[in-house]
Amino acid sequence: MESPWYSLMTNVSVVAFVVSVWTQLRDVFERFGPRAVEAGFGAVMGLGAIATMLFPVQFAPGIFFDLRACLLALAAFFGGPIAALAALIPAIAYRLWIGGAGAPAGMVSMTLITLAASFGHLALRRHGLRIARWHSPALAFATCAIGLLTIAFVPIDPGASDWVPLMAARTVLLFLAVMLSGLALTHDEELRTARRENQIYRQVIDELPDSISVRDPEGRFVIANPATATLLGVSSPKALIGRPGAELGIAHPASPPHPGDTHWTFQQAVKRPDGSTSWLQTLEVQLNDQSGRPEGLITHNRDITDQKHLELELDERQRVLAFAMAQMTDGVAMFDHSGKLLFCNARYQKLFPLTSDVRVPGANIRDILTAAAERREQQVGSSPADVAEWIDEITESLHHDAEEEVHLFDGTWLRVSTRPSPDGVSMVVVSDITRLKRTELELLNVAERLREEATTDALTGLVNRRALDQRLEIEIARSLRSDTALSVILLDIDHFKAYNDTYGHLAGDACLKAVSQCLGQVFRRPADLIARYGGEEFLVVLPEVDAETAYRLANDYRELLAALALPHQASEFGRVTVSLGIAAYAPGQTDRSAIDLVGRADEALYAAKSGGRDQVSGWRRRFDVVPRSLRVVH
Structure with a gap:
């Protein structure tokens, strides 16, 4: 044992x-x-x-x-x-x-x-x-x-x-x-x-769009992420390890600006390999060992080259604006501490046409404002209390730096700037900014027009494909929340290429407009969405409309277009016709997506085309038994 x-x-x-x-x-x-x-x-x-x-x-x-x-x-x-x-x-x-x-x-x-x-x-x-x-x-x-x-x-x-x-x-x-x-x-x-944590940190650092690196006290790179390699124009972060930052135009690690500082920021210019100059906003954090001695720096660099260019551009614009303002003829007036008008130029009087006769040296600011309210040169309220409050407010503003915009009776806009001096005299500068205001309104109108153009098809005036995709996703989500039906109709003009070859592209554009106008006559509800899907294809989104109703509306449209009898010699029907495909989601159906719904409508459209054109077809696999009213209609 x-x-x-x-x-x-x-x-x-x-x-x-x-x-x-x-x-x-x-x-x-x-x-x-x-x-x-x-x-x-x-x-x-x-x-x-x-x-x-x-x-x-x-x-x-x-x-x-x-x-x-x-x-x-x-x-x-x-x-x-x-x-x-x-x-x-x-x-x-x-x-x-x-x-x-x-x-x-x-x-x-x-x-x-x-x-x-x-x-x-x-x-x-x-x-x-x-x-x-x-x-x-x-x-x-x-x-x-x-x-x-x-x-x-x-x-x-x-x-x-x-x-x-x-x-x-x-x-x-x-x-x-x-x-x-x-x-x-x-x-x-x-x-x-x-x-694992180090791997996560490393992955986070590698995925950051900003440059993150660690350098030793001699300025040599110890750690660098891909953004640093891209910023410095090298092939990979490994190519930076051990290289001094000075070789790549990076400043040597700086000492703390103040004793005890653990991090500091500064801006630096870096020469790129292609000879261009980039500006960096640099944050440096001192890295210490366990005994507290510095052993390197963590550096975060953000490329602010575009910001620098914008700042220079802004400075240039400000200089231009200052020069322009110096050349403008503004109204100038000076009031003493009691509100008496000491001086004004002719431009000041001309800018206030209804009260120019009382805006004379010696007049008190309260008398001038009372006349402006009585003659309705400015809208200041209808009750005496409102007028009195307005006069008190303007009189008090003479003793403080103030700037306001004034809208006169004739649509003129004025900017009134008040600058008091230590001796109690206030200088008021009045500038006509009507043109600036109109430009601002025009820019707002242009922005609104651009927004509309971004979502509207230029030829037909219908919603374009980009806006359609957004609206359709919204309607899918809404129909899911309310558990209601949702149908789409995808239609295509038959033999449209042949139509263009026969009648020319101008006639083709007119044909597209006629087809889209017919759509607007049939689908008139505010909730209905008619969009140009692409080329000669159109898509109609019908919220809260089931397949039966969608079929009826599609046939109404087909008959309305047939009644127009737009000639089409290259078509077997002798007139412009369309093929229509329908897809629908019924209440209770929770598996919904825009791609799936449009894809089914496209399959139905293909079936209508294959069946001889000028007809309506539905996505048949949706139903075990297809009602007669849902069958292909010629």
């Missing part, structure tokens, strides 16, 4: 080996997901438990002690219920197989330890806590305590004197094995978490 001490040390070696093997195998299991990791962890720990039972300390026939509890506790606590089962089942099965008087107590001990460790795992998960290092000695204590409690059920001869020191040694080794193995697994998990 082997020495019990040899068996115990062999058990310790097995535990260390199994934990080491798992740290190497875990990466393999992680490829298959977290459940595979738990099951694999439990299986490895279970096999390790069986391995410890191969080198037991035997006190009596059928009574064995080993460190299997260590691996079972680790499996349950670190892996959870799945790992616990994967470890416990093979360990119990093996213990049953080898049998002996101590088998029942051994299985109870294994089960209790696994349950206790699983409970600890679930308790941590329930409270959203992660396994910390101090949990390992706690787990070791609980494992040893349960193991000692179950010894009472083991049939050991009380007269044997050598089992007490062996049991004490086994308990100490079990405590150390659980604690040290737990610390090793905790450390491994911390390393993996740090690695």
Whole structure:
């Protein structure tokens, strides 16, 4: 029989080996997901438990002690219920197989330890806590305590004197094995978490559109993201590593502007490889080691070249504007601290035609404003209280920097600027900004027209494809919320290319207009949307309209167009005809999308074309039985 001490040390070696093997195998299991990791962890720990039972300390026939509890506790606590089962089942099965008087107590001990460790795992998960290092000695204590409690059920001869020191040694080794193995697994998990976080940080940095880099105190690049490589005109971030920033036109890492500063910003000009100059807004953050000594800089660069150009352009425009204002003839007036008009030029009087006779030196500002209100030169309210409040407000503004825009009775717009001086005299400059105001209104009108043109087909005046796509998505969402029907009609002018070849493109444009005007006569509801889908195709969106109604409306339109009898020599019908395809969503139908609905209408249109043209066809697979009114109509 082997020495019990040899068996115990062999058990310790097995535990260390199994934990080491798992740290190497875990990466393999992680490829298959977290459940595979738990099951694999439990299986490895279970096999390790069986391995410890191969080198037991035997006190009596059928009574064995080993460190299997260590691996079972680790499996349950670190892996959870799945790992616990994967470890416990093979360990119990093996213990049953080898049998002996101590088998029942051994299985109870294994089960209790696994349950206790699983409970600890679930308790941590329930409270959203992660396994910390101090949990390992706690787990070791609980494992040893349960193991000692179950010894009472083991049939050991009380007269044997050598089992007490062996049991004490086994308990100490079990405590150390659980604690040290737990610390090793905790450390491994911390390393993996740090690695995952680093990978996430690296991916975030690599995906940032701005340049992020780290340089050492000598200015050499240590880390750089792709945006930095693009900014500096190199092939990849790897091409920057180890190169001084000065070679690429980047300023050497600066010292903090003020002692104690940890970050600072500045602007710098960088020469690109193509000879052009870029402006960068640079943020530098000092990177210190654990002792607080600087060991590099984290640099964030943002390309502000366009902003710089805009600033220069803005400065130039401001200079031009200042020159233009200096050449303008503005009205100028000066009032004293009591509001008496001291001076005014002729332009000032001319800008106020209805009160020019009272705007003379010596007049008080209150008298001038009273005349302006009485003669309705300005709209200031109808009640005497409103007029009095307005006069008080304007009089008080003489003592403060103020600027306002005044709208006169004849549509003229004036900008009135007030600048008081320290001696109580206020200068008022009045500028005619009517043209500027009109330009502003014109720009607003132009913007509105551009918005309309962006969503309108120039030839037919209908909604264009771009606006249609947006509106159709809205109608799909609305019909889903309200659980209502939604139908679309896709129509195509038959033999339109032949029409253009026969009558010319101008006639083709007139034909498109006639077809679109007919659409407006049939689909007249405010909710109906008529759009030019492309070329000679049109699409009609009909909210809250079922397939039956859509068919009826489509045939009404086909008959209306037929009544126009637009000649078409290249058509078998001798007139302009259209083929129409219909698709609809019924109430209760939740699987809806614009692509699917238009695709079905396109299939229906193809069926109408294949069936001989000048007809209406629907997406037949939508219905098990197609009503007669929904069948192809000629």
